Amino acid sequence: MAPPPTLRNRPDDAALWLHETYRAMLDALRIEVAADGQVQQGYNLLLTEDWMLLVPRSRERVGDVSVNALGFAGMLLVKRREQAQWLKRQGLMNALVAVTAEG
Secondary structure, eight states: OOOGGGGGGGGHHHHHHHHHHHHHHHTTOOBBBBBSSSSOOOEEEEOOOOOOOEEEBSSSTTTTTEOOOGGGGGGOOOSSHHHHHHHHHHHHHHHHHHHBOOO
């Protein structure tokens, strides 16, 4: 979801838009928020000046590789060469699908 360009010079309005959009994305993805504001399911949130993406997660790892929000920006980080080789065999998109709520 992209913010209206008119918000770039209006930080208070931009903050309100971000919060409302974030809550609408949670609602659209049926991610529950408790009365105290705690989100009841894992997700990854990515923000740039031009777009916002919320990806529901069912788990943190695929195999022994942790997948965080950077994975959905195209950067899967590994600690060992074997993990990189394993990810290549599995397929990077398959790894992302495996950690999403619908995966």
